[in-house]
Every structure is written in C-alpha cells, then in structure tokens.
Amino acid sequence: MSSAQVPSESTAPPDTGPGPVPGPTGPFWSGIGQTLSRRTSIVAAVVAVVTIVLGLGLPRLEFTTGQENYLNSDSQVAKDNVAYQDLFGGQAMISLFTVKSGHELKDLFTTGNVEKFRALSAKLEKDPRITAVVTPLTALEFTHNLVTSDDGNPINSAAGQILLGARDRDPDPASADRRLQDSLKTLQRINEIPAERRVFDDPEWVDFLLHDNTGAIRKSLRPFFPSDSTAQMVVRLQGNASIADEGEGASAAEAATKELTFDNAEVVTTGAAALLRDINDYLRGGFLTLGGISLLLMAVLLVVAFAVRWRLLPLGVVGVGLVWAFGLAGYLDVPLSIVTIAGLPVLLGVGIDFAVQLHSRVEEEAQLDRAGHPVAEALGRLMPALVLAAVAGVVSFLALEFSQVPMIRDFGVLLAIGLPVIVVATVLLLAASLGFRERRRPTPPKDYSHGPLGRTVLVLGSLPRFTAIPLVVAAVGVFVGGVFADGNLKVQTDPEKWVNQDSQVVKDIQTLKARTGSSSELGIYIQSGDVFDDKTVKFVHDFAYQQLEEHPGDLVTASSLVTTVSFLMEIPDTTLVAPTGADIERAYKVAPEAIKKSTVNLDGKSLNLIFRTGPGSLEQRAVVVNDIRDTVAPPDGVRATPSGLAVVGTGLLENFEKNRAELTYYALIAVFIVLLIRHLNLVRALVSMVPVLIAVGLTGLISWAAGFELSPLTAVGGPLVIALCTEFTTLIVIRHLEERERGRSPQAAIDEAATRTGRAFMVSALAAVIGILVLAFSELPLLRGFGLVVALNVGVALLSALIVLPPLLLWADEQGWIYRAATPAAGPPVVSVSAAPTGAPDSATDDTATAAAGTDDDVAEADGDTTDTDDEDADEDEDATETKEQAGEPAEAGKGTSV
Structure with missing residues (x-):
C-alpha cells in the first residue's frame, strides 16, 4: 500500500485528491443513522423492551451431553440405542473393588462386607434413576444358585443338570469322559465343604464359587472379577434418561460407595455417566466463566489499543447483543453442548469486531472529514460493507448445517442467528449513543491516520503490484496443499480426551482401565420370537465365541445369560458344546433379579450380550462394530443389533468423517456466490476470495506441521475462518472502491484506505482473535484446542487479507x-456534500453537510450549533454548485465529498 511505489502504466486517472462523488452512497442507511442518533430516548426504550423480552429466553437454554448431540435422532444407530436402553437400561457406573496387599479375593467377602453389599444393593435399587445393581456378591449368588439344589444334592442343581446334558451331547467319547472326570472333581470339592458352611462369608465356599477346577477365576465370573485382586459392581442407570437424571444417578452410585468402608479393599466408582455429568456441570459454570474472561480481555484491548472517545462502548453494545442472541437461541430451543458453548466467546469476538469498525468510522467522519452528521455519514458509507460481511458470515456458518453431527449443526445455527442479531444491536445502540454524544459534545478534529496501527496496515500491504499473479498461483497451491494436509490430520473423537485429564473422574477411569483392562462396553441385543429356543441360544453362543476369537484385544469378556451357561460347560480339552434353550431357562429361573433384568427382557423377547471392550481409539472400536455388522448372520426370526456407548461413539466418528472437509467447500462456494451477487463483478469477487483461499489452506498446513490433534470442534473451524477472512476482504475492497469514487488513483486509494482504517482493522481483528483465544483458558482440552487452533487460523486470515489483497487489488x-x-446521467445531478478537507473551517463543513442531507432544520436542531445564517449560506452554496454543474463547470475542489 506504500505510496512510494512507482505506479505502472495504466488507464487509471491520476490522483487529483478527493473530489465530488457521483451520486449518493447509502442514502437509506444515512437516513437510518440520522433517525437513530436523534431519537435516542425512543431507541433506548425499544432496546430495553427487546432486551427484557429476549432475556427471558436465557433460562430456556438447555445444556445437553447425551447421544442427541452425536447422532441424528432419525438414524438407525440412534433408534437402536433408544430401543436397547428401553430394554436393558442405560449407562453403567462401575465400582471397582481392589483387594489390599496381603489379602486374597476371597477376603473381600467378610461378614461385614457381605452385609454392606446387600445394604448397598438395596439402597441403590430403590433409586428410580437406577435400573439394576449387580454387586460382586450378586455374581457369587448366581453361581451359588446354579451349583446348589433344594434337596442338597449338587447333581440335581441347575449346573449339575446342564453339565450332564452337555456330556450326553458331546460327540467325542473321549471328550465326554473328560467332562465326567471334571464333574466328579467338582462334586468332590463341593462335598468337602459341609452344607452349613456353604455361605458367602465362608472363605472356602467363596473360593469354590470363584475358582474352577484349574484354580483360575471362573470364565463366567470374569466380567465381575477381572483378576485375582479386583471385583466390579455394575450399577445400570435408567435407560434414555435426561442428562440431569443420569448425572444424579451417577452421583447416587458414587455417594453410596463413599458412605461405606469395605474391609480389606479400596473402592473407586466411575463411568461414562460420571464423565458426561462433569462435562455438563462444566458447561453450566464454564459458560459464564468464559464469558467473564472474554469481557475482561476485550476491555483491556479496547482501553489499550482503541484510541477513541467512549472506547468501551462497543463492549457494552455487544453485551446487549449477546443477551439478544442467546435469548433468541433459548426461544428457538438451540441446545448448549460441549460444542455450542464455544459460540459465546466467538460471537463476542466477532461482535466487537463489527462494533469497532462502525465506532471507528464515526470517529473518522467526525475527526478527519468533519462531517456535519458523522453518524449518518458513517452508516451511509460503512453499512453496505458490514451488511455484506454479515451475510457472508451467516452463509458460511450455515454450511455447518450439512454436517451429520447434531451438535455441529447446532453450533452453525447459533452463530448464524447470533451474528445478525448482534449486528442489529450494534447499529441501534452505537448509532443512538454516538449520535447523542455528538449532539452534546462534538468530537474535535484530529488526524490519527498516521498512528502506529495505520502505519502497520500500510506496511503489511506494501508488496509490489507485480506479485499479484504469483500470489494468485500461491493461493491455489496453498489451498490444494491445505486440503491434502487436512486429510492427514488426526481427529480425536474419544470423549475421555475432551475433558480435563487431571480431573478425578478421568483419573478414576484410568485406574479402572489399568486394573481391569477395560472401562467401556459394547452391547448387542438379540431379538427372537422365543429367547429360550435352541436356535436363538445356539446363535448367541456361537456369536460370542466367534467375536472373542476374532477380536482378542478389543473384546475382553462376554457377559450374558447364554455365555454364563456356555462358560460353565466349557471344560479344558473337551469339545465345545452349545447349551440348549432348556439349559438357559434353568439358569434364568435361579438367577438373581438384578441379573434377570440385565440379561433378559421377556416382554421385549430379547437377550442382552455385553462385551467389555479393551483400551483403544474409536477408530479401532469402529472396525470391530462394523465387522460385527457386516458379518453377523443370525438365523431366520432372530435379529442381532450392536448398541450401547461404544456404538454411539463409533456413530459419532462415522458421522463426523462423512463430510467434514466438504463443510469448508460449501462455505467457500456460498460466500463466493454472495460476493458475486453483491458486486456483479467477477474479478471483485475472485480478488476477495484469494486471501480466503490462502487462509483456509494455511490453516490446514500449519495444523499438520505443528502436529495438532483435531477435535469435532476444531476440525470444523474452516467456515469460521472463511467468515472472518471474508469480512476483512469485504471491508478492504469496498473501502477501496469508496476512495476511488472520491477521484483517487488506485495506489492512492489503497494507501488512504489503509491509513484511515488501519486502527479499526487491527483492533477488530485482535478482538476476533482474543474472543476465540479465550477458550484456551478452558479446562476442557476440547475447548482449549479449539481456542488455540482457530485463534491461530483467524490470525492467519487477517494477515492474508492485509498482505495479499492490496497488491492484488491494485x-x-x-x-x-x-x-x-x-458516466454522468443526463439531467440535474445529485450533489450531496458530506465532508470538507481536513482542516477546513467548521462553518463550511456544517453548511455543506446540511445541504447534503436536505433537512436543514432537523440537522440544525440535532446538532444544536447550526444558525439561521448557516442555513442560508448552505442554500446559497447548493444553488451555486448546481448552477455551475448545469453550465458544465466543475464544482469547486475542496468543497467536500458526497454521501
């Protein structure tokens, strides 16, 4: 933008300095500005009423962290998960009992602990937010019921009959004989313990129930006893509960175990429900905390860098706009999730950006151009550009509506409705406030255009014009490179990685993983006309064994009524024999009520099969889930459906990756169409998009080079970068056109636009960056990453606009x-003089401004300093100007510029 550059040969007219502008610019907005600045009391009353009405929508805002944020409600995965939770309950809270050093697992079942297990189970089962409670004692009771009978003869027990039937069905005589030998050994172990000692606080009986004949934990009990030093209690929460009820259920499970001290063991209670509860609690508190930090940083920025009168006014104006935006979101039922909460600092930053631009333009008209009505002049000049920037931002945000992830779509809706609402609040309040100020105490003249911020913008745009073509080529290359780089970025979709890794919940989950090898589960519900027929039971048996064999690292254990019996029948070195429907029905009859609820739903004709999943990413989990979906082949009349938390997670991953990159392309296309319609000039639209392409490409390259790990939030920052970069380029292009209309040469127009708007550009851009960067203060890695990555991207967008656009535009x-x-039209020309050259007498300025407005008395009354003599002089000046122009003579240079 440096005027020291030697201009190339062109057909552009020489720089003759500012002159009359052919025709009015923004007369509609000028009229709005005059009205708002004169009717301040009416504006204040309207704003107060609107603020109260929309403010009542704030309590309607709901914070959500459930599957509705990750899955489309009409998707099959979401429907399946709803059906699964209706049948067998919701999330599981796990209480891990770790035996203290020097003790064995059987020492967990002291007389006192047995009583505490029963009291704990009874208390939790009374809670309406809890469906079933399976303690370690409950698991032992099931084994006890299987191996004992009413007549005291183990052979007549359910397990005895099941094992005899398995031996009879074993096709290999040698295998059948080994089954008999194993059964005899089991009988011997039972008979060594007198009947009166077959109770749960007897160490020998507990040892028999826990361990098979090889001394290992019984395979059917491993979901509840993962090792010789750990045991688990599973508290199944109410299915399809609200996030509030689910969180309260999780808290009830935690509180119940903390109230009790177990002998010889330490207890840790945690689970996905506790993780989601903590996220939800943070959203409620963090929402206001982030807003407070944003306001503080914005205030510091405006005080330090925005050297205007009433420099904190944009902050108050945008504060009101935020109340309007989020109140409207409440009425429209836009939920606040872990993603949409980021909308607060984002809208604050973008809102301050727009407010600073308008405020600075009013100061410019008052200080540099000495406009008689600076607010009207500022709105007339700047509002077309701000409206275009706002529309471009809205269509960019609406590109997020193509996402398959509901919480990302909600984020787009929040930004799309919040931006125009904040712009309306900004125009109303700034125009009224600054108009009131200018009437009472007009701003004195001052030339700030050569300050450090203006010079910085001038230097940034000083690349020579011959770099234009290389910059276009570079833009395409950088964009293409960014597309490839973006495709290689890792996306972190594990909710455990979204939260504070130092929180107690995360530490407890890590403890659970380390001691048991698992912290999550994959549920499969099997539907059949008769859950106890041989066909259904054999399918579940074969399916469970097949999946455990094919996914040994991903699926740790299997738990169901069928697998309990299958593992009971599994004897070393024998043929694998599937149980019959009659075997499963025998086991069901002796199962504790909590296990019945967790494994069989007779009304729903369904069986539940739960795999404990090993540690791994959602990408790994998705491979398992997809493999199960692709390979499961139930017999006719039987349906097997994967569901549960693991399936929700993989559904999020799939939805997110479906069209993540396309969202950026949709935003680019939409913004280009908007610019083309507005300018009706292909080159202007293309020139405006070059810095945007560079910004989008560089964000991908920088993120890839820095090794950033994206989240569902940071990965969709493209539309946000596009919106902000388009705003910068739009303001630069339209201001350049305005200076050209004043009669300046291309080079002079570039330089003048830079020096006059440099302050506003730098402050508003910093506001946008700080608004997003404040998320780096969040304790959630998801929001911290978004703040750091997108703030960097917005900085890149600003530099791209200020460095690349000027030489290209020139x-x-x-x-x-x-x-x-x-070309001047025939007939009387429209002359609307708005500003005299800097340093012109105030009386001349006032006279010409009044002539431009055509409302002499109103303006005189509004300004409070225009005399009758001024009015007469203004009429004479206007008549003289018209006479000269009709005679073909130019107006006097230096009289001012038109609106």
Missing part, C-alpha cells in the same frame, strides 16, 4: 477490472 484495478467511473 494490479486488478489498474487493469480496469475493479473500478470504472460512472
């Missing part, structure tokens, strides 16, 4: 592709 304009002087 080169294209010198080719005659950007600005073409309008």
Whole structure:
C-alpha cells in the first residue's frame, strides 16, 4: 500500500485528491443513522423492551451431553440405542473393588462386607434413576444358585443338570469322559465343604464359587472379577434418561460407595455417566466463566489499543447483543453442548469486531472529514460493507448445517442467528449513543491516520503490484496443499480426551482401565420370537465365541445369560458344546433379579450380550462394530443389533468423517456466490476470495506441521475462518472502491484506505482473535484446542487479507477490472456534500453537510450549533454548485465529498 511505489502504466486517472462523488452512497442507511442518533430516548426504550423480552429466553437454554448431540435422532444407530436402553437400561457406573496387599479375593467377602453389599444393593435399587445393581456378591449368588439344589444334592442343581446334558451331547467319547472326570472333581470339592458352611462369608465356599477346577477365576465370573485382586459392581442407570437424571444417578452410585468402608479393599466408582455429568456441570459454570474472561480481555484491548472517545462502548453494545442472541437461541430451543458453548466467546469476538469498525468510522467522519452528521455519514458509507460481511458470515456458518453431527449443526445455527442479531444491536445502540454524544459534545478534529496501527496496515500491504499473479498461483497451491494436509490430520473423537485429564473422574477411569483392562462396553441385543429356543441360544453362543476369537484385544469378556451357561460347560480339552434353550431357562429361573433384568427382557423377547471392550481409539472400536455388522448372520426370526456407548461413539466418528472437509467447500462456494451477487463483478469477487483461499489452506498446513490433534470442534473451524477472512476482504475492497469514487488513483486509494482504517482493522481483528483465544483458558482440552487452533487460523486470515489483497487489488484495478467511473446521467445531478478537507473551517463543513442531507432544520436542531445564517449560506452554496454543474463547470475542489 506504500505510496512510494512507482505506479505502472495504466488507464487509471491520476490522483487529483478527493473530489465530488457521483451520486449518493447509502442514502437509506444515512437516513437510518440520522433517525437513530436523534431519537435516542425512543431507541433506548425499544432496546430495553427487546432486551427484557429476549432475556427471558436465557433460562430456556438447555445444556445437553447425551447421544442427541452425536447422532441424528432419525438414524438407525440412534433408534437402536433408544430401543436397547428401553430394554436393558442405560449407562453403567462401575465400582471397582481392589483387594489390599496381603489379602486374597476371597477376603473381600467378610461378614461385614457381605452385609454392606446387600445394604448397598438395596439402597441403590430403590433409586428410580437406577435400573439394576449387580454387586460382586450378586455374581457369587448366581453361581451359588446354579451349583446348589433344594434337596442338597449338587447333581440335581441347575449346573449339575446342564453339565450332564452337555456330556450326553458331546460327540467325542473321549471328550465326554473328560467332562465326567471334571464333574466328579467338582462334586468332590463341593462335598468337602459341609452344607452349613456353604455361605458367602465362608472363605472356602467363596473360593469354590470363584475358582474352577484349574484354580483360575471362573470364565463366567470374569466380567465381575477381572483378576485375582479386583471385583466390579455394575450399577445400570435408567435407560434414555435426561442428562440431569443420569448425572444424579451417577452421583447416587458414587455417594453410596463413599458412605461405606469395605474391609480389606479400596473402592473407586466411575463411568461414562460420571464423565458426561462433569462435562455438563462444566458447561453450566464454564459458560459464564468464559464469558467473564472474554469481557475482561476485550476491555483491556479496547482501553489499550482503541484510541477513541467512549472506547468501551462497543463492549457494552455487544453485551446487549449477546443477551439478544442467546435469548433468541433459548426461544428457538438451540441446545448448549460441549460444542455450542464455544459460540459465546466467538460471537463476542466477532461482535466487537463489527462494533469497532462502525465506532471507528464515526470517529473518522467526525475527526478527519468533519462531517456535519458523522453518524449518518458513517452508516451511509460503512453499512453496505458490514451488511455484506454479515451475510457472508451467516452463509458460511450455515454450511455447518450439512454436517451429520447434531451438535455441529447446532453450533452453525447459533452463530448464524447470533451474528445478525448482534449486528442489529450494534447499529441501534452505537448509532443512538454516538449520535447523542455528538449532539452534546462534538468530537474535535484530529488526524490519527498516521498512528502506529495505520502505519502497520500500510506496511503489511506494501508488496509490489507485480506479485499479484504469483500470489494468485500461491493461493491455489496453498489451498490444494491445505486440503491434502487436512486429510492427514488426526481427529480425536474419544470423549475421555475432551475433558480435563487431571480431573478425578478421568483419573478414576484410568485406574479402572489399568486394573481391569477395560472401562467401556459394547452391547448387542438379540431379538427372537422365543429367547429360550435352541436356535436363538445356539446363535448367541456361537456369536460370542466367534467375536472373542476374532477380536482378542478389543473384546475382553462376554457377559450374558447364554455365555454364563456356555462358560460353565466349557471344560479344558473337551469339545465345545452349545447349551440348549432348556439349559438357559434353568439358569434364568435361579438367577438373581438384578441379573434377570440385565440379561433378559421377556416382554421385549430379547437377550442382552455385553462385551467389555479393551483400551483403544474409536477408530479401532469402529472396525470391530462394523465387522460385527457386516458379518453377523443370525438365523431366520432372530435379529442381532450392536448398541450401547461404544456404538454411539463409533456413530459419532462415522458421522463426523462423512463430510467434514466438504463443510469448508460449501462455505467457500456460498460466500463466493454472495460476493458475486453483491458486486456483479467477477474479478471483485475472485480478488476477495484469494486471501480466503490462502487462509483456509494455511490453516490446514500449519495444523499438520505443528502436529495438532483435531477435535469435532476444531476440525470444523474452516467456515469460521472463511467468515472472518471474508469480512476483512469485504471491508478492504469496498473501502477501496469508496476512495476511488472520491477521484483517487488506485495506489492512492489503497494507501488512504489503509491509513484511515488501519486502527479499526487491527483492533477488530485482535478482538476476533482474543474472543476465540479465550477458550484456551478452558479446562476442557476440547475447548482449549479449539481456542488455540482457530485463534491461530483467524490470525492467519487477517494477515492474508492485509498482505495479499492490496497488491492484488491494485494490479486488478489498474487493469480496469475493479473500478470504472460512472458516466454522468443526463439531467440535474445529485450533489450531496458530506465532508470538507481536513482542516477546513467548521462553518463550511456544517453548511455543506446540511445541504447534503436536505433537512436543514432537523440537522440544525440535532446538532444544536447550526444558525439561521448557516442555513442560508448552505442554500446559497447548493444553488451555486448546481448552477455551475448545469453550465458544465466543475464544482469547486475542496468543497467536500458526497454521501
């Protein structure tokens, strides 16, 4: 933008300095500005009423962290998960009992602990937010019921009959004989313990129930006793509960175990429900905390860098706009999730950006151009550009509506409705407030255009014009490179990685993983006309063994009524024999009520099969889930459906990856169409998009080079970067056109626009960056990553606009592709003089401004300092100007510029 550059040959007219502008610019907005600045009391009353009405929508905002944020409600995965939770309950809270050093697992079942297990189970089962409670004692009771009978003869027990039937069905005589030998050994172990000692606080009986004949934990008990030093209690929460009820259920499970001290063991209670509860609690508190930090940082920025009168006014104006935006979101039922909460600092930053631009333009008209009505002049000049920038931002945000992830779509809706609402609040309040100020105490003249911020913008845009073509080529190359880099970025979709890794819940989950090898589960519900028929039971048996064999690292254990019996029948070195429907029905009859609820739903004709999943990413989990979906082949009349938390997680991953990159392309296309419609000039639209392409490409390259790990939030920052970069380029292009209309040459127009708007650009851009960067203060890695990555991206967008656009704009304009002087129309010309040259007498300024407005008395009354003599002088000046122009003579240079 440096005027020291030697201009190339072009058809552009020489720089003759500011002159009359052919025709009015933004008369509608000028009229709005005059009305708002004069009717301040009415504006204040309207704003107060709107603020109260929309403020009542704030309590309607709901914080959500459930599957509705991750899955589309009409998707099959979501429907299956709802059906699964209706049948067998919701999330599981796990209480891990770790035996203290020097003790064995059987020492967990002291007389006192047995009583505490029963009391704990009874208390939790009374809670309406809890469906079933399976303690370690409950698991032992099931084994006890299987191996004992009413007549005291183990052979007549359910397990005895099941094992005899398995031996009879064993096709290998040698295998059948080994089954008999194992059964005899089991009988011997039982008979060594007198009947009166077959109770749960007897160490020998507990040892028999826990261990098979090889001394290992019984395979059917491993879901509840993962090792010789750990045991688990599973508290199944109410299915399809609200996030509040689910969180309260999780808290009830935690509180119940903390109230009790177990002999010889330490207890840790945790689970996905506790993790989601903590996220939800943070959203409620963090929402206001982030807003407070944003306001503080914005205030510091405005005080330090925004050297204008009433410099904190944009902050108050945008504060009101935020109340409007989020109140409206409440009425429209836009939920606040772990993603949409980021909308608060984002909208604050973008809102301050727009407010600073308008505030600075009012100061410019008052200080540099001495406009008689600076608010009207500022709105007339700037609002077309701000409206275009706002529309471009809205369509960019609406590109997020193509996402398959509901919480990302909600984020787009929040930004799309919040931005225009904040712009409306900004125009109303700034125009009224600054108009009131200018009437009472007009701003004195001052030339701030050569300050450090203006000079910085001038230097940034000082690349020579011959770099234009290389910059276009570079833009395409950088964009393509960014597309490839973006495809290689890792996306972190594990909810455990989204939260504070130092929180107690995360530490407890890590403890659970380390001691048991698992912290999550994959549920499969099997539906059949008769859950106890041989066909259904054999399918579940074969399916469970097949999946455990094919996914040994991903699926740790299997738990169901069928697998309990299958593992009971599994004897070393024998043929694998599937149980019969009659075997499963025998086991069901002796199962504790909590296990019945967790494994069989007779009304729903369904069986539940739960795999404990090993540690691994959602990508690994997705492979398992997809493999099960692709390979499971139930017999006719039987349906097997994967569901549960693991399936929800993989559903999120799949939805997120379906069209993540396309969202950026949709935003680019939408913004380009908006610019093309507004300018009706292909070159202007293309020139405006070059810095945007560079910004989008560089964000991908920088993220890839820095090794950033994306989240569902940071990965969709593309539309946000596009919206902000388009705003910068739009303001630069339209201000350049305005300066060209004043009669300046392309180079002078570039330089003048830079020096006059440099302060506003730098402050507003910093506001946008700080608004997003404040998320780095969040304790959630998901939000911290978004704040750091997107703030960096917005900084790149700003630099791209300020460095790349000026030489490109200059080169294209010198080719005659950007600005073409309008041919004067026949008939009386429209002369609307708004500003005298800097340093012109105030009386002349007031006179010409009044003539431009055509409302002499109103303006005189509004300004409070225009005399009758001024009015007469203004009429004479206007008549003289019209006479000269009709005679073909130019107006006097230096009289001012038109609106």
